[in-house]
Amino acid sequence: MKDDVTLARWLNNEMDEKELKEFEQSPGYATYSKIKEFSAQLTVPQADMDSLYQKIDARKNRDTVKVRQLNPWLPRIAAMLVLALGAAYFFISTHVTSHFAQNAKRETFLLPDNSQVVLNSGTEAEYKEWNWAANRRIELKGEAYFKVAKGETFDVVTPNGTVTVVGTQFNVKARNGRLDVTCYEGKVRVTTANKEEIILTPGMTVGFANGKNLQLPNEEGDAPGWLEYETSFSKVNLPDVIEELERQYNKTITLKGITPKSPYSGTLPMNDINTALETVGTIYHLQATQTGDTIILTAE
Amino acid sequence: MKTDIPTGICEELTFANFFRSHAKSLRNYLYYKFGNEEQAEDVTQEAFIKLWENCASVPPEKAKSFLYTVANNTTLNQIAHQKVVLEYSKKSNHSHTDTQSPEFIMEEEQFKVKLQNAIAGLSEAQRSAFLLHRIDGKKYHEIAEILGISIKAVEKRIHGALQELRKQIDNIR
Numbered sequence: 001m002k003d004d005v006t007l008a009r010w011l012n013n014e015m016d017e018k019e020l021k022e023f024e025q026s027p028g029y030a031t032y033s034k035i036k037e038f039s040a041q042l043t044v045p046q047a048d049m050d051s052l053y054q055k056i057d058a059r060k061n062r063d064t065v066k067v068r069q070l071n072p073w074l075p076r077i078a079a080m081l082v083l084a085l086g087a088a089y090f091f092i093s094t095h096v097t098s099h100f101a102q103n104a105k106r107e108t109f110l111l112p113d114n115s116q117v118v119l120n121s122g123t124e125a126e127y128k129e130w131n132w133a134a135n136r137r138i139e140l141k142g143e144a145y146f147k148v149a150k151g152e153t154f155d156v157v158t159p160n161g162t163v164t165v166v167g168t169q170f171n172v173k174a175r176n177g178r179l180d181v182t183c184y185e186g187k188v189r190v191t192t193a194n195k196e197e198i199i200l201t202p203g204m205t206v207g208f209a210n211g212k213n214l215q216l217p218n219e220e221g222d223a224p225g226w227l228e229y230e231t232s233f234s235k236v237n238l239p240d241v242i243e244e245l246e247r248q249y250n251k252t253i254t255l256k257g258i259t260p261k262s263p264y265s266g267t268l269p270m271n272d273i274n275t276a277l278e279t280v281g282t283i284y285h286l287q288a289t290q291t292g293d294t295i296i297l298t299a300e
Numbered sequence: 301m302k303t304d305i306p307t308g309i310c311e312e313l314t315f316a317n318f319f320r321s322h323a324k325s326l327r328n329y330l331y332y333k334f335g336n337e338e339q340a341e342d343v344t345q346e347a348f349i350k351l352w353e354n355c356a357s358v359p360p361e362k363a364k365s366f367l368y369t370v371a372n373n374t375t376l377n378q379i380a381h382q383k384v385v386l387e388y389s390k391k392s393n394h395s396h397t398d399t400q401s402p403e404f405i406m407e408e409e410q411f412k413v414k415l416q417n418a419i420a421g422l423s424e425a426q427r428s429a430f431l432l433h434r435i436d437g438k439k440y441h442e443i444a445e446i447l448g449i450s451i452k453a454v455e456k457r458i459h460g461a462l463q464e465l466r467k468q469i470d471n472i473r
Binding site: 004005006007008009011012028031032034035038039040041042043044045047049052053055056059060 | 316319320323324327328331332337340341344345348349352353385386387388389411412415419430431433434435440452454455456458459460462463465466469470
Protein backbone atom coordinates (compact mmCIF):
# COMPACT_ATOMS: atom_id res chain seq x y z
CA MET A 1 0.00 0.00 0.00
CA LYS A 2 2.45 2.64 -1.17
CA ASP A 3 -0.22 4.92 -2.51
CA ASP A 4 -2.07 6.70 0.27
CA VAL A 5 -5.50 6.60 -1.41
CA THR A 6 -5.83 2.92 -2.38
CA LEU A 7 -8.19 2.16 0.49
CA ALA A 8 -10.38 5.05 -0.55
CA ARG A 9 -10.49 3.71 -4.10
CA TRP A 10 -11.39 0.27 -2.84
CA LEU A 11 -14.12 1.61 -0.56
CA ASN A 12 -15.59 3.46 -3.52
CA ASN A 13 -15.42 0.31 -5.71
CA GLU A 14 -12.97 1.88 -8.11
CA MET A 15 -10.47 -1.02 -8.20
CA ASP A 16 -10.14 -3.20 -11.26
CA GLU A 17 -10.19 -6.99 -10.90
CA LYS A 18 -6.43 -7.39 -10.76
CA GLU A 19 -6.02 -4.78 -8.11
CA LEU A 20 -8.91 -6.24 -6.14
CA LYS A 21 -7.41 -9.74 -6.20
CA GLU A 22 -4.13 -8.37 -4.92
CA PHE A 23 -5.85 -6.41 -2.20
CA GLU A 24 -7.87 -9.44 -1.08
CA GLN A 25 -4.57 -11.20 -0.35
CA SER A 26 -3.35 -8.38 1.92
CA PRO A 27 -3.41 -9.02 5.71
CA GLY A 28 -5.89 -6.29 6.62
CA TYR A 29 -8.47 -7.30 4.05
CA ALA A 30 -10.74 -9.23 6.41
CA THR A 31 -11.06 -6.31 8.77
CA TYR A 32 -11.41 -3.75 6.00
CA SER A 33 -14.24 -5.63 4.33
CA LYS A 34 -16.03 -5.95 7.66
CA ILE A 35 -15.61 -2.23 8.24
CA LYS A 36 -17.05 -1.62 4.82
CA GLU A 37 -19.98 -3.92 5.43
CA PHE A 38 -20.97 -2.76 8.89
CA SER A 39 -20.29 0.91 8.44
CA ALA A 40 -22.90 0.87 5.68
CA GLN A 41 -25.44 -0.18 8.27
CA LEU A 42 -24.74 2.77 10.52
CA THR A 43 -27.40 5.35 11.08
CA VAL A 44 -27.32 8.75 12.61
CA PRO A 45 -29.75 9.92 15.35
CA GLN A 46 -32.69 11.42 13.58
CA ALA A 47 -33.41 15.09 13.91
CA ASP A 48 -36.85 16.65 13.72
CA MET A 49 -36.27 18.58 10.52
CA ASP A 50 -39.79 20.04 10.40
CA SER A 51 -39.52 21.74 13.77
CA LEU A 52 -36.01 22.92 12.79
CA TYR A 53 -37.50 24.49 9.69
CA GLN A 54 -40.24 26.15 11.72
CA LYS A 55 -37.64 27.66 14.02
CA ILE A 56 -35.73 29.03 11.04
CA ASP A 57 -38.94 30.26 9.45
CA ALA A 58 -39.97 32.11 12.61
CA ARG A 59 -36.54 33.68 12.99
CA LYS A 60 -36.15 34.71 9.38
CA ASN A 61 -39.42 36.59 9.36
CA ARG A 62 -38.72 38.24 12.69
CA ASP A 63 -35.20 39.16 11.66
CA THR A 64 -36.29 40.72 8.38
CA VAL A 65 -38.57 43.05 10.29
CA LYS A 66 -35.86 43.82 12.77
CA VAL A 67 -33.21 44.73 10.20
CA ARG A 68 -33.69 48.44 9.89
CA GLN A 69 -30.77 50.60 8.97
CA LEU A 70 -30.10 53.64 11.09
CA ASN A 71 -29.77 56.81 9.18
CA PRO A 72 -26.01 56.71 8.62
CA TRP A 73 -25.81 60.44 9.29
CA LEU A 74 -27.20 60.25 12.80
CA PRO A 75 -24.13 58.80 14.50
CA ARG A 76 -21.93 61.14 12.48
CA ILE A 77 -23.89 64.19 13.52
CA ALA A 78 -23.87 62.99 17.11
CA ALA A 79 -20.12 62.49 16.97
CA MET A 80 -19.64 65.97 15.49
CA LEU A 81 -21.76 67.52 18.22
CA VAL A 82 -19.81 65.78 20.92
CA LEU A 83 -16.56 66.92 19.35
CA ALA A 84 -17.78 70.48 18.93
CA LEU A 85 -19.05 70.67 22.49
CA GLY A 86 -15.83 69.20 23.80
CA ALA A 87 -13.75 71.65 21.82
CA ALA A 88 -15.94 74.56 22.94
CA TYR A 89 -15.67 73.50 26.56
CA PHE A 90 -11.92 73.13 26.28
CA PHE A 91 -11.60 76.49 24.56
CA ILE A 92 -13.81 78.39 26.99
CA SER A 93 -12.49 76.75 30.13
CA THR A 94 -8.88 77.33 29.24
CA HIS A 95 -9.37 80.69 27.61
CA VAL A 96 -7.24 83.33 29.31
CA THR A 97 -8.15 87.01 29.17
CA SER A 98 -5.07 89.21 29.16
CA HIS A 99 -4.65 92.92 29.50
CA PHE A 100 -1.47 94.75 28.81
CA ALA A 101 -0.50 98.38 29.36
CA GLN A 102 2.37 99.49 27.17
CA ASN A 103 5.02 101.95 28.28
CA ALA A 104 3.65 105.48 28.75
CA LYS A 105 0.11 103.99 28.65
CA ARG A 106 -2.40 102.99 31.28
CA GLU A 107 -5.18 100.46 31.03
CA THR A 108 -8.38 100.19 33.01
CA PHE A 109 -10.70 97.15 32.90
CA LEU A 110 -13.39 95.43 34.91
CA LEU A 111 -13.26 91.88 36.24
CA PRO A 112 -16.34 89.62 35.88
CA ASP A 113 -17.47 90.70 39.39
CA ASN A 114 -17.19 94.37 38.38
CA SER A 115 -14.06 94.98 40.40
CA GLN A 116 -11.97 97.69 38.78
CA VAL A 117 -8.35 97.22 37.83
CA VAL A 118 -5.98 99.96 36.64
CA LEU A 119 -2.74 98.74 35.12
CA ASN A 120 0.25 101.07 35.33
CA SER A 121 2.61 101.41 32.36
CA GLY A 122 4.43 98.25 31.29
CA THR A 123 2.15 95.85 33.16
CA GLU A 124 0.53 92.57 32.24
CA ALA A 125 -2.49 90.94 33.90
CA GLU A 126 -4.11 87.60 33.06
CA TYR A 127 -7.20 85.81 34.34
CA LYS A 128 -9.76 83.21 33.29
CA GLU A 129 -13.32 84.39 32.80
CA TRP A 130 -14.58 80.81 32.93
CA ASN A 131 -15.89 79.90 36.37
CA TRP A 132 -14.64 83.16 37.87
CA ALA A 133 -16.88 82.74 40.92
CA ALA A 134 -14.95 79.62 41.99
CA ASN A 135 -11.55 80.66 40.77
CA ARG A 136 -10.95 84.37 41.45
CA ARG A 137 -7.35 84.73 40.52
CA ILE A 138 -5.31 87.23 38.59
CA GLU A 139 -1.73 86.84 37.54
CA LEU A 140 0.10 90.12 37.61
CA LYS A 141 3.48 91.26 36.33
CA GLY A 142 4.01 94.92 37.10
CA GLU A 143 1.91 97.39 39.01
CA ALA A 144 -1.83 97.71 39.34
CA TYR A 145 -4.43 99.35 41.48
CA PHE A 146 -7.46 97.29 42.47
CA LYS A 147 -10.82 98.63 43.52
CA VAL A 148 -12.64 95.49 44.55
CA ALA A 149 -16.43 95.28 44.60
CA LYS A 150 -17.89 94.97 48.09
CA GLY A 151 -17.82 91.48 49.49
CA GLU A 152 -15.75 90.04 46.65
CA THR A 153 -12.50 88.27 47.25
CA PHE A 154 -9.71 87.26 44.98
CA ASP A 155 -6.05 86.49 44.73
CA VAL A 156 -3.47 88.53 42.91
CA VAL A 157 -0.64 86.18 42.08
CA THR A 158 2.76 87.73 41.37
CA PRO A 159 6.14 86.07 40.98
CA ASN A 160 7.10 87.46 44.40
CA GLY A 161 4.03 86.58 46.43
CA THR A 162 0.25 86.37 46.54
CA VAL A 163 -2.12 89.09 47.69
CA THR A 164 -5.54 88.02 48.94
CA VAL A 165 -8.23 90.63 49.29
CA VAL A 166 -11.71 91.16 50.68
CA GLY A 167 -13.73 94.12 49.38
CA THR A 168 -10.97 96.63 49.31
CA GLN A 169 -8.79 99.05 47.43
CA PHE A 170 -5.14 98.38 47.17
CA ASN A 171 -2.08 98.71 45.01
CA VAL A 172 0.25 95.93 44.00
CA LYS A 173 3.64 96.53 42.48
CA ALA A 174 5.71 93.53 41.51
CA ARG A 175 8.90 94.47 39.69
CA ASN A 176 12.41 93.04 39.60
CA GLY A 177 12.01 90.70 42.54
CA ARG A 178 10.42 93.40 44.66
CA LEU A 179 6.81 93.38 45.80
CA ASP A 180 5.08 96.46 47.21
CA VAL A 181 1.50 96.32 48.45
CA THR A 182 -0.44 99.28 49.82
CA CYS A 183 -3.89 98.94 51.31
CA TYR A 184 -6.34 101.85 50.98
CA GLU A 185 -9.53 100.28 52.23
CA GLY A 186 -10.59 97.01 53.84
CA LYS A 187 -8.09 94.29 54.50
CA VAL A 188 -5.35 92.74 52.41
CA ARG A 189 -3.37 89.62 53.13
CA VAL A 190 0.05 89.33 51.58
CA THR A 191 1.77 85.98 51.33
CA THR A 192 5.35 86.18 50.16
CA ALA A 193 7.14 83.62 48.06
CA ASN A 194 8.66 82.18 51.25
CA LYS A 195 5.23 81.83 52.85
CA GLU A 196 5.41 84.86 55.16
CA GLU A 197 1.92 86.27 55.81
CA ILE A 198 1.12 89.89 56.60
CA ILE A 199 -2.33 91.45 57.00
CA LEU A 200 -2.58 95.06 55.89
CA THR A 201 -5.09 97.59 57.15
CA PRO A 202 -5.83 100.92 55.41
CA GLY A 203 -2.79 103.12 55.04
CA MET A 204 -0.30 100.31 55.54
CA THR A 205 2.36 99.55 52.98
CA VAL A 206 4.52 96.51 52.90
CA GLY A 207 7.53 95.98 50.66
CA PHE A 208 9.62 92.92 50.07
CA ALA A 209 12.85 92.79 48.10
CA ASN A 210 14.16 89.29 47.48
CA GLY A 211 12.10 87.96 50.36
CA LYS A 212 13.27 90.64 52.87
CA ASN A 213 10.79 93.01 54.53
CA LEU A 214 11.84 96.59 53.78
CA GLN A 215 9.92 98.10 56.71
CA LEU A 216 8.26 100.85 54.67
CA PRO A 217 6.46 103.74 56.38
CA ASN A 218 2.69 104.15 56.11
CA GLU A 219 1.35 105.93 53.06
CA GLU A 220 -0.93 108.96 53.03
CA GLY A 221 -3.94 109.35 50.74
CA ASP A 222 -6.80 107.15 49.67
CA ALA A 223 -5.43 106.05 46.28
CA PRO A 224 -1.95 105.44 44.89
CA GLY A 225 -0.21 108.57 43.62
CA TRP A 226 0.49 107.13 40.17
CA LEU A 227 -3.18 107.32 39.29
CA GLU A 228 -2.72 111.11 39.41
CA TYR A 229 0.68 110.93 37.71
CA GLU A 230 2.41 111.64 41.03
CA THR A 231 4.22 108.40 41.80
CA SER A 232 5.59 107.96 45.27
CA PHE A 233 8.69 105.91 45.90
CA SER A 234 9.62 104.41 49.19
CA LYS A 235 13.21 103.17 49.64
CA VAL A 236 13.51 102.36 45.95
CA ASN A 237 16.97 101.82 44.46
CA LEU A 238 17.92 104.43 41.85
CA PRO A 239 18.08 101.94 38.92
CA ASP A 240 14.49 100.88 39.72
CA VAL A 241 13.39 104.53 39.87
CA ILE A 242 15.04 105.09 36.47
CA GLU A 243 13.29 102.01 35.11
CA GLU A 244 9.94 103.35 36.28
CA LEU A 245 10.66 106.66 34.52
CA GLU A 246 11.51 104.74 31.36
CA ARG A 247 8.19 102.97 31.51
CA GLN A 248 6.18 106.06 32.24
CA TYR A 249 7.77 108.29 29.62
CA ASN A 250 8.72 105.52 27.18
CA LYS A 251 12.32 106.72 26.94
CA THR A 252 15.67 105.02 27.25
CA ILE A 253 17.53 106.40 30.25
CA THR A 254 21.12 105.40 30.95
CA LEU A 255 23.12 106.02 34.08
CA LYS A 256 26.81 106.69 33.36
CA GLY A 257 29.59 106.27 35.89
CA ILE A 258 27.36 106.39 38.91
CA THR A 259 27.09 103.98 41.83
CA PRO A 260 24.08 105.24 43.80
CA LYS A 261 24.44 104.77 47.52
CA SER A 262 21.08 105.47 49.10
CA PRO A 263 17.67 104.42 47.80
CA TYR A 264 15.16 107.02 46.75
CA SER A 265 12.13 108.05 48.77
CA GLY A 266 9.71 110.70 47.60
CA THR A 267 7.40 111.48 44.72
CA LEU A 268 8.10 112.13 41.08
CA PRO A 269 5.75 113.57 38.47
CA MET A 270 4.93 111.24 35.61
CA ASN A 271 3.57 113.85 33.22
CA ASP A 272 6.51 116.23 33.28
CA ILE A 273 9.83 114.61 32.41
CA ASN A 274 11.94 117.72 32.92
CA THR A 275 10.77 118.22 36.49
CA ALA A 276 11.20 114.54 37.23
CA LEU A 277 14.76 114.51 35.87
CA GLU A 278 15.56 117.72 37.67
CA THR A 279 14.35 116.33 40.98
CA VAL A 280 16.41 113.15 40.59
CA GLY A 281 19.35 115.19 39.31
CA THR A 282 19.29 117.51 42.31
CA ILE A 283 19.26 114.69 44.83
CA TYR A 284 21.91 112.53 43.19
CA HIS A 285 23.89 115.37 41.53
CA LEU A 286 23.28 114.25 38.02
CA GLN A 287 23.36 116.00 34.68
CA ALA A 288 20.77 115.00 32.05
CA THR A 289 21.55 115.05 28.35
CA GLN A 290 18.68 114.25 26.00
CA THR A 291 19.05 113.15 22.38
CA GLY A 292 15.77 112.03 20.81
CA ASP A 293 14.30 109.28 23.00
CA THR A 294 17.57 108.62 24.79
CA ILE A 295 18.56 110.38 27.98
CA ILE A 296 21.98 110.01 29.53
CA LEU A 297 22.52 110.86 33.17
CA THR A 298 26.08 111.63 34.14
CA ALA A 299 27.62 112.77 37.43
CA GLU A 300 28.05 116.50 37.72
CA MET B 301 -26.86 34.91 -13.08
CA LYS B 302 -30.58 34.96 -12.45
CA THR B 303 -30.58 38.24 -10.64
CA ASP B 304 -33.33 39.62 -12.87
CA ILE B 305 -35.82 37.16 -11.46
CA PRO B 306 -36.95 38.63 -8.17
CA THR B 307 -37.50 35.19 -6.67
CA GLY B 308 -34.34 33.07 -6.23
CA ILE B 309 -33.50 31.90 -2.73
CA CYS B 310 -35.43 34.88 -1.39
CA GLU B 311 -38.67 33.28 -2.46
CA GLU B 312 -40.28 31.35 0.39
CA LEU B 313 -40.97 28.22 -1.66
CA THR B 314 -37.48 28.03 -3.14
CA PHE B 315 -36.00 28.50 0.29
CA ALA B 316 -38.21 25.78 1.77
CA ASN B 317 -37.31 23.35 -1.01
CA PHE B 318 -33.65 24.16 -0.62
CA PHE B 319 -33.95 23.45 3.08
CA ARG B 320 -35.64 20.13 2.43
CA SER B 321 -32.94 18.97 0.05
CA HIS B 322 -29.88 20.15 2.00
CA ALA B 323 -30.65 20.64 5.67
CA LYS B 324 -30.40 16.99 6.64
CA SER B 325 -26.98 16.48 5.06
CA LEU B 326 -25.71 19.65 6.68
CA ARG B 327 -27.06 18.65 10.05
CA ASN B 328 -25.59 15.14 9.77
CA TYR B 329 -22.23 16.52 8.72
CA LEU B 330 -22.26 18.91 11.69
CA TYR B 331 -23.17 16.03 13.95
CA TYR B 332 -20.14 14.05 12.75
CA LYS B 333 -18.08 17.14 13.32
CA PHE B 334 -19.29 18.17 16.77
CA GLY B 335 -20.59 14.87 18.14
CA ASN B 336 -23.47 16.87 19.59
CA GLU B 337 -26.99 16.91 18.20
CA GLU B 338 -27.95 20.22 19.76
CA GLN B 339 -24.94 22.05 18.39
CA ALA B 340 -25.41 20.46 14.99
CA GLU B 341 -28.98 21.76 14.87
CA ASP B 342 -28.04 25.22 16.18
CA VAL B 343 -25.38 25.67 13.55
CA THR B 344 -27.71 24.35 10.85
CA GLN B 345 -30.23 26.98 11.94
CA GLU B 346 -27.58 29.75 11.92
CA ALA B 347 -26.39 28.76 8.45
CA PHE B 348 -29.90 28.85 6.97
CA ILE B 349 -30.66 32.19 8.64
CA LYS B 350 -27.43 33.61 7.17
CA LEU B 351 -28.43 32.27 3.78
CA TRP B 352 -31.84 33.92 4.11
CA GLU B 353 -30.31 37.24 5.13
CA ASN B 354 -28.01 37.12 2.12
CA CYS B 355 -30.48 35.54 -0.28
CA ALA B 356 -30.41 38.55 -2.60
CA SER B 357 -26.66 38.31 -3.15
CA VAL B 358 -26.30 34.50 -3.26
CA PRO B 359 -27.36 32.99 -6.60
CA PRO B 360 -29.15 29.60 -6.24
CA GLU B 361 -26.24 27.64 -7.75
CA LYS B 362 -23.91 29.06 -5.09
CA ALA B 363 -26.32 28.56 -2.21
CA LYS B 364 -25.06 25.12 -1.21
CA SER B 365 -21.43 26.12 -0.99
CA PHE B 366 -22.46 29.30 0.83
CA LEU B 367 -24.32 27.18 3.36
CA TYR B 368 -21.36 24.93 4.07
CA THR B 369 -18.91 27.81 4.15
CA VAL B 370 -21.00 29.54 6.81
CA ALA B 371 -21.35 26.31 8.77
CA ASN B 372 -17.61 25.62 8.60
CA ASN B 373 -16.81 29.14 9.74
CA THR B 374 -19.23 29.11 12.62
CA THR B 375 -17.15 28.62 15.67
CA LEU B 376 -18.94 27.59 18.79
CA ASN B 377 -18.06 27.99 22.36
CA GLN B 378 -17.23 24.37 22.15
CA ILE B 379 -18.55 22.35 24.96
CA ALA B 380 -16.24 19.39 25.45
CA HIS B 381 -16.47 17.30 22.34
CA GLN B 382 -18.94 14.53 22.89
CA LYS B 383 -18.69 11.03 21.61
CA VAL B 384 -20.36 10.47 18.26
CA VAL B 385 -23.11 7.97 18.93
CA LEU B 386 -24.22 5.93 15.95
CA GLU B 387 -26.62 3.07 15.77
CA TYR B 388 -26.85 0.13 13.33
CA SER B 389 -29.99 -0.09 11.34
CA LYS B 390 -32.32 -2.76 12.78
CA LYS B 391 -33.31 -4.32 9.53
CA SER B 392 -30.22 -6.18 8.49
CA ASN B 393 -30.52 -7.19 4.87
CA HIS B 394 -27.95 -9.92 5.15
CA SER B 395 -29.74 -13.13 4.37
CA HIS B 396 -27.03 -15.32 5.83
CA THR B 397 -27.14 -13.89 9.36
CA ASP B 398 -30.09 -15.99 10.50
CA THR B 399 -28.39 -19.15 9.32
CA GLN B 400 -25.17 -18.43 11.18
CA SER B 401 -24.14 -19.97 14.44
CA PRO B 402 -24.66 -18.01 17.68
CA GLU B 403 -20.89 -17.68 18.07
CA PHE B 404 -20.67 -16.05 14.70
CA ILE B 405 -23.45 -13.62 15.58
CA MET B 406 -21.75 -12.76 18.85
CA GLU B 407 -18.46 -12.12 17.10
CA GLU B 408 -20.31 -9.88 14.70
CA GLU B 409 -21.88 -7.93 17.53
CA GLN B 410 -18.48 -7.52 19.16
CA PHE B 411 -17.07 -6.23 15.92
CA LYS B 412 -19.90 -3.73 15.60
CA VAL B 413 -19.18 -2.32 19.05
CA LYS B 414 -15.47 -2.11 18.24
CA LEU B 415 -16.26 -0.30 15.03
CA GLN B 416 -18.51 2.20 16.84
CA ASN B 417 -15.77 2.98 19.34
CA ALA B 418 -13.13 3.20 16.65
CA ILE B 419 -15.21 5.68 14.67
CA ALA B 420 -15.73 7.79 17.78
CA GLY B 421 -11.96 7.79 18.23
CA LEU B 422 -11.20 9.11 14.73
CA SER B 423 -10.06 12.66 14.18
CA GLU B 424 -12.83 15.09 13.31
CA ALA B 425 -11.56 15.46 9.72
CA GLN B 426 -11.34 11.72 9.06
CA ARG B 427 -14.64 10.93 10.74
CA SER B 428 -16.59 13.61 8.83
CA ALA B 429 -15.29 12.42 5.48
CA PHE B 430 -15.76 8.72 6.27
CA LEU B 431 -19.30 9.02 7.62
CA LEU B 432 -20.49 11.33 4.86
CA HIS B 433 -19.52 8.52 2.50
CA ARG B 434 -20.80 5.58 4.55
CA ILE B 435 -23.98 6.99 6.06
CA ASP B 436 -25.08 9.76 3.71
CA GLY B 437 -23.75 8.00 0.61
CA LYS B 438 -22.00 11.14 -0.59
CA LYS B 439 -19.65 10.88 -3.54
CA TYR B 440 -16.05 11.92 -2.98
CA HIS B 441 -16.53 15.05 -5.06
CA GLU B 442 -19.57 16.00 -2.97
CA ILE B 443 -17.61 15.50 0.23
CA ALA B 444 -14.84 17.64 -1.22
CA GLU B 445 -17.37 20.42 -1.82
CA ILE B 446 -18.81 20.13 1.68
CA LEU B 447 -15.44 20.20 3.42
CA GLY B 448 -14.02 22.80 1.06
CA ILE B 449 -11.04 20.61 0.14
CA SER B 450 -9.84 18.75 -2.99
CA ILE B 451 -11.07 15.29 -4.01
CA LYS B 452 -7.55 14.00 -3.54
CA ALA B 453 -7.59 15.28 0.03
CA VAL B 454 -10.91 13.52 0.63
CA GLU B 455 -9.43 10.26 -0.65
CA LYS B 456 -6.47 10.70 1.67
CA ARG B 457 -8.76 11.23 4.63
CA ILE B 458 -10.88 8.16 3.77
CA HIS B 459 -7.75 6.09 3.33
CA GLY B 460 -6.38 7.36 6.62
CA ALA B 461 -9.69 6.72 8.35
CA LEU B 462 -9.76 3.08 7.16
CA GLN B 463 -6.18 2.51 8.27
CA GLU B 464 -6.93 4.04 11.65
CA LEU B 465 -10.13 2.01 12.10
CA ARG B 466 -8.32 -1.22 11.30
CA LYS B 467 -5.57 -0.34 13.75
CA GLN B 468 -8.13 0.28 16.48
CA ILE B 469 -10.16 -2.84 15.75
CA ASP B 470 -7.21 -5.23 15.28
CA ASN B 471 -5.40 -3.59 18.18
CA ILE B 472 -2.34 -2.78 16.10
CA ARG B 473 -0.18 -0.29 17.93
